[in-house]
Amino acid sequence: MSAPFFLRGGIACIAFASSFAFAGSLPVPVDGKVVDQRPAVEQERVYPMGPLRKISGRLRVEDKVESRGQVSSITYELPAERTAREAFTSAREQLQKDGGYPLFWCQGRDCGEASLWGNEVFNNARLNGGDEQQAFLLLRRSAEEADTLVALYSVTRGNRRAYLHVEEFVAGSPLGDLLPTAATVLREMRDTGKLDYPDLGSPQAAWVTLLARSLNLDSTLRASLSGAEAEAWREQLVNAGVRSARLEVGTAPTDGLHLELIR
Structure with a gap:
């Protein structure tokens, strides 16, 4: 029997993602290859809560979460037998089992332009894929960690390589009331x-x-x-x-x- 597609916690990170680990517990794709990892740094972060468009050279979004805090991220290239949709779904389900709830969740063209997610939101050229081959989730942790957000983004590029990006944001000040769309x-x-x-x-x-x-x-x-x-x-x-x-x-x-x- 094959291993579960996602494992949790530091052990999984050591086994499948070198020695890099997040604070807390985040899903890690089995056999996923780490192609980009960024340890926690303090910065201003903006997470869209609507499809991305660029009008007259300016990024447009219906709503957003904007705050300053500690940001950690890791990007996985998935093995050929795993799809981006499978990776995204498994990660989302695991996060929700841990008590978090989605603030914004989009798939395919409902997310807007994929190139804007890769370049403007995540500053990661590997995530430039097709508009129909993407999914994004912004999730808020449960009440005990209400000022922690987790962002998932999956995409398949034109060369059929699939990626999952996992990002954790710990706000430096209370996020207050945030409702899903x-x-x-x-x-x-x-x-x-x-x-x-x-x-x-x-x-x-x-x-x-x-x-x-x-x-x-x-x-x-x-x-x-x-x-x-x-x-x-x-x-x-x-x-x-x-x-x-x-x-x-x-x-x-x-x-x-x-x-x-x-x-």
């Missing part, structure tokens, strides 16, 4: 069939608005809500414009709020 919430719900927000107890106005907007991006979706305050969340979401017939109160044991698609 509505499209990201919808993408996660469609892809995984569920949403978990262990830090959400009683309904919060900003989250009610976000979840209602996300659900209404696809009016065919139905979902169950679980948690101690599930009934209150359902009521608030209905008040925010989600049809009541699309929402049920579930019984899944959970901390905070759990949403699950009704197939």
Whole structure:
């Protein structure tokens, strides 16, 4: 049986990524070849939360996270039998199992121009690939590490070489309230069939608005809500414009709020 595609922690980094290791635990692709590694340095960092475009020579993005802190990164070239999509998916799933939640997640042309991600965002020419062959995730760690972000970017170049870039950012000052984009919430719900927000107890106005907007991006979706305050969340979401017939109160044991698609 082949080894799992991703391992975690310093042991994996030593075994498959020379002696370079991150603070904390980040996914490492088995048999991935390290082609670029940058130890933690303090710098100003900007992470897009929308597709990238260049208009009149200037980079344009719908929204962004901008802060100063410690940035570490490592770029892997994947073996020929592994695809960029597999690497990205495995890494995303591992990070979410550790309790983080996506702030922005795009794939293919929804990310905008791939050359801008390689050159303007990551300053790494190896990541210049095709617009349809890319994926990006900006993830916020759980409450205990709420000022830590992890960025994943995968891409396949024209020569069919596939890469996964993993970057960790530890902000020097509190990041404050950061909400996912509505499209990201919808993408996660469609892809995984569920949403978990262990830090959400009683309904919060900003989250009610976000979840209602996300659900209404696809009016065919139905979902169950679980948690101690599930009934209150359902009521608030209905008040925010989600049809009541699309929402049920579930019984899944959970901390905070759990949403699950009704197939």
